[in-house]
Amino acid sequence: MREDFDNGDRDFKDPLSSNGGDLDRILEWEIGLPSSDELIPLSQSLISPELASAFSIKREPPLSVIDVQRAIQDTVSTFRCLDPSSNLLLLSADEPMTSNSRKEGGEEESDPSTFRLDGSCDGRAVKRPRLVWTPQLHRRFVEVVTHLGEKRAVPKTIMKLMNVGGLTRENVASHLQKYRLYLKRMQGTPNEGPLSSVSDHHRFLPASRSSRNIRELLPPPAFPSLPMIPFPAFGLPHHQEYGGLMGSHQPYGASPEQGANWSGGNKGSIFSYRLP
DNA sequence: TCTAAAATAT
DNA sequence: CATATTTTAG
Numbered sequence: 001m002r003e004d005f006d007n008g009d010r011d012f013k014d015p016l017s018s019n020g021g022d023l024d025r026i027l028e029w030e031i032g033l034p035s036s037d038e039l040i041p042l043s044q045s046l047i048s049p050e051l052a053s054a055f056s057i058k059r060e061p062p063l064s065v066i067d068v069q070r071a072i073q074d075t076v077s078t079f080r081c082l083d084p085s086s087n088l089l090l091l092s093a094d095e096p097m098t099s100n101s102r103k104e105g106g107e108e109e110s111d112p113s114t115f116r117l118d119g120s121c122d123g124r125a126v127k128r129p130r131l132v133w134t135p136q137l138h139r140r141f142v143e144v145v146t147h148l149g150e151k152r153a154v155p156k157t158i159m160k161l162m163n164v165g166g167l168t169r170e171n172v173a174s175h176l177q178k179y180r181l182y183l184k185r186m187q188g189t190p191n192e193g194p195l196s197s198v199s200d201h202h203r204f205l206p207a208s209r210s211s212r213n214i215r216e217l218l219p220p221p222a223f224p225s226l227p228m229i230p231f232p233a234f235g236l237p238h239h240q241e242y243g244g245l246m247g248s249h250q251p252y253g254a255s256p257e258q259g260a261n262w263s264g265g266n267k268g269s270i271f272s273y274r275l276p
Numbered sequence: 277t278c279t280a281a282a283a284t285a286t
Numbered sequence: 287c288a289t290a291t292t293t294t295a296g
Binding site for chain 1: 288294295
């Protein structure tokens with residue numbers, strides 16, 4: 001993928017350009033750093049596949065521009081907290097905005113509440129960024145849900161067990177709802193032959209997604225291996241009382257009762273579901 | 277412009 | 287907590 005650096009870079013600077021002071025300051029930080037074309041594209045692995053496999057290093061999914069943008073948002077949020085007076089405020093409100101929602105005249109902007117980040121970090125009025133269920137997050141979710149079983153797999157419990165910083169009960173509930181629909185759908189279509197796991201899985205995926213990174217499909221990790229490392233949902237949990245690991249975690253010894261196996265987790269980040 | 281993901285409302 | 291509905295990203 002070639003949507004590498006330029007995009008991220010441009011997106012980052014654009015909003016800043018409206019403010020000379022901050023722009024200058026940021027450019028200062030960049031002194032001495034390699035220029036864009038000296039950098040290895042984010043999508044490119046730093047080590048060769050051979051080397052990776054020789055040392056059993058799993059290749060991290062390549063970062064996309066989206067990842068970068070998210071990181072940028074986090075960074076900006078941090079700045080906002082450190083220096084609320086900064087005009088960087090304008091940045092964070094990102095408002096990617098679907099083209100239709102903004103008009104050239106732009107008086108819709110008259111509503112200052114669009115940027116209601118008046119708020120400092122202490123004010124919880126700050127809107128939390130939309131959570132994206134990455135394959136990693138989803139995998140963790142599935143592992144937890146699977147181990148809990150249908151009865152116990154409820155949002156609050158799942159959330160706690162996942163131990164993911166910044167993850168809310170609502171996030172989980174919403175995802176769980178979708179996941180259940182997905183399961184139901186799969187039940188109805190016992191197409192789950194040995195052959196289906198991968199190709200079928202893809203078939204459901206929107207083209208845009210499946211055509212995107214098609215990296216090798218690793219087998220799902222053995223079950224009882226659930227690393228309980230706290231794992232930030234969005235880079236920046238801000239405030240969020242997620243000090244550390246939850247008390248003692250029972251090693252997930254139980255059996256994965258229901259074959260919530262689209263084990264994939266690995267690649268197909270998204271499970272698709274469709275209304276009947 | 278349409279679909280699916282995520283959020284939010286009931 | 288579940289489900290229905292709405293909003294938003296892609």
